[in-house]
Amino acid sequence: GISASQLVAVIWDKSSPEKALKDLVDRLQRLTGSEGQVLMENVNQLLQFNNNKVKTASKLCSALTLSGLVEIKELQREALGPEETQSVQEHLGYHSDTLISVQITGKKPNFEVGSSSQLKLSVSKKSSPSVKPVVDPAAAKLWTLSANDMEDESTDLIDSDELLDPEDLKKPDPASLRAPSCGEGKKRKACKNCTCGLAEDLEREKSKQQSAQPKSACGNCYLGDAFRCANCPYLGMPAFKPGEQVLLSTSNLQDA
Amino acid sequence: MPVPELLVLFGSQTGTAQDQAERLGREARRRRLGCRVQALDSYAVANLIREPLVIFVCATTGQGDPPDNMKNFWRFIFRKNLPSTSLCQMDFAVLGLGDSSYAKFNFVAKKLHRRLLQLGGSALLPPCLGDDQHELGPDAAIDPWLEALWEKVLGLYPVPLDLPVIPPGIPLPSKFIFQFLQEAPSTGSGELSITSSAPQGPASELQPFLAPMVANERVTGLQHFQDVRLIEFDITGSGISFAAGDVVLIQPSNSAAHTKQFCQVLGLDPNQYFVLQPREPGVPCPPGLPQPCSVRHLVSQYLDIASVPRRSFFELLACLSPHELEREKLLEFSSARGQEELYEYCNRPRRTILEVLCDFPNTAGAIPADYLLDLIPQIRPRAFSIASSLLAHPTRLQILVAVVQYQTRLKEPRRGLCSSWLASLDPQQGPVRVPLWVRSGGLVFPETPGTPVIMVGPGTGVAPFRAAIQERVAQGQTENFLFFGCRLRDQDFYWQPEWQKLEERGCLTLVTAFSREQEQKVYVQHRLRELGALVWELLNLRGAFFYLAGNAKYMPTDVAEALISVFQEYGGLSNSDAAAYLANLQRTLRFQTETWA
Numbered sequence: 001g002i003s004a005s006q007l008v009a010v011i012w013d014k015s016s017p018e019k020a021l022k023d024l025v026d027r028l029q030r031l032t033g034s035e036g037q038v039l040m041e042n043v044n045q046l047l048q049f050n051n052n053k054v055k056t057a058s059k060l061c062s063a064l065t066l067s068g069l070v071e072i073k074e075l076q077r078e079a080l081g082p083e084e085t086q087s088v089q090e091h092l093g094y095h096s097d098t099l100i101s102v103q104i105t106g107k108k109p110n111f112e113v114g115s116s117s118q119l120k121l122s123v124s125k126k127s128s129p130s131v132k133p134v135v136d137p138a139a140a141k142l143w144t145l146s147a148n149d150m151e152d153e154s155t156d157l158i159d160s161d162e163l164l165d166p167e168d169l170k171k172p173d174p175a176s177l178r179a180p181s182c183g184e185g186k187k188r189k190a191c192k193n194c195t196c197g198l199a200e201d202l203e204r205e206k207s208k209q210q211s212a213q214p215k216s217a218c219g220n221c222y223l224g225d226a227f228r229c230a231n232c233p234y235l236g237m238p239a240f241k242p243g244e245q246v247l248l249s250t251s252n253l254q255d256a
Numbered sequence: 257m258p259v260p261e262l263l264v265l266f267g268s269q270t271g272t273a274q275d276q277a278e279r280l281g282r283e284a285r286r287r288r289l290g291c292r293v294q295a296l297d298s299y300a301v302a303n304l305i306r307e308p309l310v311i312f313v314c315a316t317t318g319q320g321d322p323p324d325n326m327k328n329f330w331r332f333i334f335r336k337n338l339p340s341t342s343l344c345q346m347d348f349a350v351l352g353l354g355d356s357s358y359a360k361f362n363f364v365a366k367k368l369h370r371r372l373l374q375l376g377g378s379a380l381l382p383p384c385l386g387d388d389q390h391e392l393g394p395d396a397a398i399d400p401w402l403e404a405l406w407e408k409v410l411g412l413y414p415v416p417l418d419l420p421v422i423p424p425g426i427p428l429p430s431k432f433i434f435q436f437l438q439e440a441p442s443t444g445s446g447e448l449s450i451t452s453s454a455p456q457g458p459a460s461e462l463q464p465f466l467a468p469m470v471a472n473e474r475v476t477g478l479q480h481f482q483d484v485r486l487i488e489f490d491i492t493g494s495g496i497s498f499a500a501g502d503v504v505l506i507q508p509s510n511s512a513a514h515t516k517q518f519c520q521v522l523g524l525d526p527n528q529y530f531v532l533q534p535r536e537p538g539v540p541c542p543p544g545l546p547q548p549c550s551v552r553h554l555v556s557q558y559l560d561i562a563s564v565p566r567r568s569f570f571e572l573l574a575c576l577s578p579h580e581l582e583r584e585k586l587l588e589f590s591s592a593r594g595q596e597e598l599y600e601y602c603n604r605p606r607r608t609i610l611e612v613l614c615d616f617p618n619t620a621g622a623i624p625a626d627y628l629l630d631l632i633p634q635i636r637p638r639a640f641s642i643a644s645s646l647l648a649h650p651t652r653l654q655i656l657v658a659v660v661q662y663q664t665r666l667k668e669p670r671r672g673l674c675s676s677w678l679a680s681l682d683p684q685q686g687p688v689r690v691p692l693w694v695r696s697g698g699l700v701f702p703e704t705p706g707t708p709v710i711m712v713g714p715g716t717g718v719a720p721f722r723a724a725i726q727e728r729v730a731q732g733q734t735e736n737f738l739f740f741g742c743r744l745r746d747q748d749f750y751w752q753p754e755w756q757k758l759e760e761r762g763c764l765t766l767v768t769a770f771s772r773e774q775e776q777k778v779y780v781q782h783r784l785r786e787l788g789a790l791v792w793e794l795l796n797l798r799g800a801f802f803y804l805a806g807n808a809k810y811m812p813t814d815v816a817e818a819l820i821s822v823f824q825e826y827g828g829l830s831n832s833d834a835a836a837y838l839a840n841l842q843r844t845l846r847f848q849t850e851t852w853a
Contacts, residue, residue: 058339
């Protein structure tokens with residue numbers, strides 16, 4: 001029962017005679033009308049995008065997206081009743097207890113062969129959280145059932161590598177990995193209340209004069225490395241009490 | 257109006273992703289948002305379809321793999337039968353942590369982001385790709401991304417004006433409250449939580465087996481630059497079983513000296529006991545701590561004071577500091593513009609938490625005990641390849657441990673916590689027990705008899721192969737080919753007498769490469785090329801399995817390159833065919849590696 005505004009996918013291969021195919025498509029197009037679409041899909045192409053037959057609605061949506069349709073939306077799905085299941089078995093020789101009928105809309109984007117358009121797989125511009133669709137109860141049930149059986153090793157997994165594209169394999173530009181202020185080497189900083197002369201030296205350097213030899217007796221050396229001058233002789237040693245005699249060749253901490 | 261709730265789910269291998277997830281939790285709370293932070297495998301994934309706002313914080317580890325605490329989630333989320341509208345209620349964002357020197361940079365975050373979109377989720381932002389290769393580490397990418405994230409989130413969930421943001425510098429309430437006891441408890445839980453003599457189920461992280469150490473021998477020559485130990489444990493009565501290729505996890509402790517120093521700097525009495533109470537209902541107490549617990553136990557067995565602190569440590573310490581000069585510096589180290597300086601002070605020289613606290617004595621002395629678990633992470637176990645087979649040494653477990661010690665610009669040398677601790681234990685001085693448990697390793701050996709095995713294990717990498725060879729010889733499998741490299745035959749040629757005996761029995765073909773016995777360096781990859789004809793015959797005609805193990809950054813690449821050139825020269829394959837041949841060996845598990853940097 002094909003009716004107006006539906007999307008019909010015609011899966012064909014080389015064995016279909018061209019004229020019969022054309023006639024079928026014409027008829028379908030008349031039936032689906034201007035709102036609907038008839039999509040021709042070569043079965044070999046489809047199989048390339050999917051490792052096995054399209055068996056789930058989500059796989060069909062993916063397949064349609066990957067084949068170039070846009071604005072894919074699942075409208076409705078319902079399980080086939082016993083009579084319909086029986087009919088499928090008789091006519092197609094396919095038996096399953098979990099057949100569903102799915103209604104999906106999609107649009108062929110109107111561009112020429114060879115042009116490209118970015119698929120809408122990235123950030124959505126929603127600004128308000130309240131316009132979220134309700135979770136379809138059937139979907140919720142499937143999710144919950146699956147989640148309650150975490151140990152199940154027999155369910156098929158999609159190949160996660162297929163989610164990636166060549167862009168993902170690109171290494172970042174090495175220039176982007178450097179710290180921003182890494183121009184002329186590490187900063188030489190002076191202590192807050194510098195008494196060793198480094199602060200003055202830096203001032204003099206700034207006004208382009210020769211720097212004096214820094215003295216080694218600094219008022220703040222007893223504080224830890226976090227507070228020491230860049231050329232403090234005590235760098236690398238722990239903090240000590242002011243006035244405490246600390247030999248520069250310090251003894252190691254004894255471990256048990 | 258209900259408080260908007262954010263869910264942060266993380267997958268973390270070394271604790272970095274967990275730290276970032278907890279940072280997100282704190283930033284959320286500062287902005288008056290409700291927030292739950294959980295490991296992915298601890299979260300009941302059935303509830304995910306009802307969550308409106310989820311941030312995933314995921315590291316990529318190993319060969320582009322998810323961390324251990326999200327492996328179950330990873331197997332679930334890619335199930336084909338999950339409906340594409342499942343997550344239609346969800347706004348999400350993915351924060352990834354990785355290293356761009358690997359080809360599979362942040363693969364977990366990238367794949368997860370796409371998959372969540374496939375399942376109907378809406379992305380707030382493109383995924384954040386934190387990178388260890390950046391000079392300033394992952395924060396370089398994370399800081400701006402988080403700013404953008406909060407803008408988006410607060411746009412969706414504006415917080416009422418009467419609840420202003422808690423500014424930085426003001427501490428959030430601690431997760432736990434320490435209730436100190438006046439007297440030591442009469443039952444006396446002691447230093448180690450030994451529950452009962454009969455183990456409840458197999459040894460695990462939550463209940464390690466306290467294995468008596470039987471031997472701890474240095475196996476490198478005294479002239480050699482490195483101290484390497486062969487350590488043996490008695491696992492009688494543990495219920496522990498393992499096969500070659502499996503790995504043992506060891507939970508180390510801090511040294512007595514460091515424990516004492518930490519207590520002194522913070523003004524803690526190591527003999528005092530306390531009971532922990534969570535501040536919020538429903539928050540579990542840390543499973544690794546006995547209740548009641550002594551301060552000594554907490555500091556020596558639980559708090560990782562020998563680790564290098566992260567930025568979050570400085571953030572919290574700044575909030576707790578009463579001293580103007582120290583506080584100012586700590587705030588600088590927590591700020592975005594202070595990260596370069598923090599890197600120079602802390603990360604590059606590998607300065608430890610204990611050393612930092614000694615540099616900020618006024619702040620350290622003022623830290624309330626309640627904040628200890630917020631401030632300092634738990635000591636993580638270390639993994640070692642098991643170096644013995646139960647078939648050769650029943651009731652025993654052996655490991656080969658290189659004691660890590662190196663110099664940075666700090667005067668005190670840097671030491672590996674676990675290797676130094678193990679090296680300090682002497683079973684001849686008295687009974688020594690070490691908490692450990694076992695897990696499957698990355699190497700699996702062929703079961704089909706008559707399959708030759710080629711093993712390349714320079715240095716300590718030879719450890720899992722010693723187990724494999726013992727096991728295979730006990731099972732009558734004699735086609736074992738070992739390529740072993742070290743510096744000098746009289747300094748670090750591990751198990752030389754054992755190999756010699758096996759060669760005499762016809763159970764082993766040993767090919768050695770002593771890198772420093774001649775002018776030019778000779779490594780295992782050179783030997784592979786020299787014996788290319790044999791290697792090709794074994795792999796291509798005899799269905800051999802090939803293994804690589806060791807501690808080196810470049811060795812795996814060098815060995816792979818050597819194999820490729822062997823395939824070209826002896827197999828007549830083109831460059832791309834040779835690469836495909838190797839890839840195929842990998843896919844069929846006939847080329848396996850276990851390497852650590």
